[in-house]
Amino acid sequence: MHIAVNFELHRGSRLREFANLRQPGFVCLLFAACIAAQALGFLVLGTGRAGCGLSQSIIVLEGLLAIACAGIAFRRAQGITALFWFLFAVVLVVLLFPTVVQAYDTLFDQSVLSESTRGLLYCLYGAPILMMLFLPETHRRTGVKSEVFLDFIQVAIVVSLIYSTFFFLPVRRMLPADAILRGISVSDLQSLLLLIAVLVRLQFARVSSSRNLLLRLGLFLLVCAVVTFIGDWVYLLYSPVGIGAWFDLGWALPQVAAGLIALTWTPSSEPQSTPEPANFLSFLGTNLVLVAMLCCISLLMDRWKQAYGEALTDVAIAASLFAFTLRLALTQFHQQREIAHRKAAQKQLSAAHQKVGRLLENARRQTAEITQISELGSILQDCTSREEVFRLIPERLRRLFPGASGCISLLSASGNRAESVAEWGVCPTDQIFSPEQCWALRRGSTHVHPGGRSEPRCSHLLGEGPSVCIPLIANGTTFGTLIIQNDDPLFPASDPHPDSDDFARRRQLAAAVAEHVALAVANLNLRESLRLQAVRDPLTGLYNRRYMQEFLDHELHSARRKHRPLAVMMLDLDHFKRYNDNFGHTAGDQALVAVGDILLRSVRADDVACRYGGEEFALILPECSLRQAAVRAEEICTLLREYCARLDGETTDALTISIGVAAFDETTDRVDLLLKFADDALYQAKRAGRDRVVAARPAAALSESDLIETNPVTAS
DSSP, X not given: OHHHHHHHHHHHHHHHHHSSTTOHHHHHXXXXXXXXXXXXXXXXXXXXXHHHHHHHHHXXXXXXXXXXXXXXXXXXXXXXXXXXXHHHHHHHHHHHHHHHHHXXXXXXXXXXXXXXXXXXXXXXXXXXXXXXXXXXXXXXXXXXXXXXXXXXXXXXXXXXXXXXXXXXXXXXXXXXXXXXXXXXXXXXXXXXXXXXXXXXXXXXXXXXXXXXXXXXXXXXXXXXXXXXXHHHHHHHHSOTTTGGGGGHHHHHHHHHHHHHHHHTOOOOOXXXXXXXXXXXXXXXXXXXXXXXXHHHHHHHTXXXXXXXXXXXXXXXXXXHHHHHHHHHHHHHHHHHHHHHHHXXXXXXXXXXXXXXXXXXXXXXXXXXXXXXXXXXXXXXXXXSSXXXXXXXXXXXXXXXXXXXXXXXXXXXXXXXXXXEEEEESSOOBOSEEOGGGOHHHHHTSOEEEOSXXXXXXXXXXXXXXXXXXXXXEETTEEEEEEEEXXXXXXXXXXXXXXXXXXXXXXXXXXXXXXXXXXXXXXXXXXXXXXXXHHHBOTTTOOBOHHHHHHHHHHHXXXXXXXXXXXXXXXXXXXXXXXXXXXXXXXXXXXXXXXXXXXXXXXXXXXXXXXXXXXXXXXXXXXXXXXXXXXXXXXXXXXXXXXXXXXXXXXXXXXXXXXXXXXXXXXXXSOGGGHXXXXXXXXXXXXXXXXXXXXXXXXXXXXXXXXXXXXXXXXXX
């Protein structure tokens, strides 16, 4: 049961959708029903007064249905198109009026209007059609209402004169006798002329929507012309009351055509803002047609003027010329206003173009700056030392900040002074200054100064141009500052006002550069710290055994390639275990630190002092002979004997050291045996009584068994 109810509801909704005047199928069904009713009326009531009256009444209903369809098209349209469909509805109303009068006369057997007058009333439908042909072909929503109104005044005057001529002149005498005999009437000629006018107007249509409307109008006029010609021929052969009455079915065809033409029209998808190209020939042709029509009327109305005077005709022509003058003046006014609007729009467009140009230039400059900063950051990350960083920065910052100078200053380890490490342009600050002199270092944030001597101003700045000081901060620690200052305070490279776009952009660039520099320096510091931890002994500060081995291998290969000497010392503190037991590990650590200091003071810049392990040390002396190394070893022994530490008011024992010395190419030319010879010489010094230096004998003086590596007994 529920399914049946739903089916009934669905069928009812579909029926309501179909029974709608907006549906062409339903309208066709209504027209077909009306025509069938006409035929049925003739069959039932005959072709007499009753049958003809019913038929003509149904034609009136068909006319009302066509007017309703035209109203639907009018509500769909906009602008000039809506005015077209309004005039089309007026055409149908004009055609309906004589039809209503004729139906009334037939039903009530009266004669309200004569047949000739009724025929002329039928001809009035050409007036709104002429107005439709003179509609401007434009999509503009504004600026055309007054022009269209004045055009209508001209057309209305001309059309009124034409139809006044038809009413007041014996129009049948204007047609040839042969035409009258063949049933050709003024209505036939008008339909033909209107159809020709539509075809001519089509040749000047430039917009597809306008051509669509004119084609529909031409189709309607074609149907009207065909029906009118056939109807006049039928009425000429047969009586309108007899067999000729059946042609009332044909008079329904114009109504059917009008209804379907209006109902099947849909608004064009063309944009309503499509500009109308100026066409002087179209404007000139329209007005020439009006003038030609006035001249024809003047020729046709000569006889009427003689009978009724020339005043009315002169007034009509004067009114049309006045309307034409107003139309021309209004057109000129709109043209002048449009020219003014175009000039204003051109100025706005020029200003917008300049603005867009500036924006594009700023975007290009910002892109270049971002690219330079990105390249700078990439290069800084690839640097292996701070010196390399500070050597590369000036050239790139000079390109990034044209017309400005700058420098990078780093704080000392104690943090009590800042020293310049990289400069470009005219150095804007002191080489060395106190952190208290820089507001950026004092505040820990960017400090911007507009220039001049106004406060707060960093006292370390030398110039008076606008400046930016940005602290270099990494891992929460401030270790320096980036300073940028315009070279010329009178003609700055950017707007000196801190809130200006150029100055803000320069400040942002400087902040980005400072971030990259701070990150690069911090990474290098961390890398250097890790490297030192990997190759340095944490207690003595000397290089460790790992670094010693790498350095020794490198120097030995260099000495062999360049034929230069290389000396190696192996050092060991005498009785250091007993020293630790007597004075404690603290005193032992102090002794090791003292040995490290003595070794660092005793070597050259190219020499390397290492802690070999425990209380053992090693010295590598490039370009040093065996004899020179032995002399240097004696000096070290002497310096160490003078060391005495005081611990808790107690003086410790003096330190002594045993040293074994070997030299490349003097002791041995084998790289893998040089360190062994020095170690063997050290143990010879231990066995000989300690606190002495022993130089290894040359390898040529040793027997083959002496070259075999052994594990000597360690002496402490």
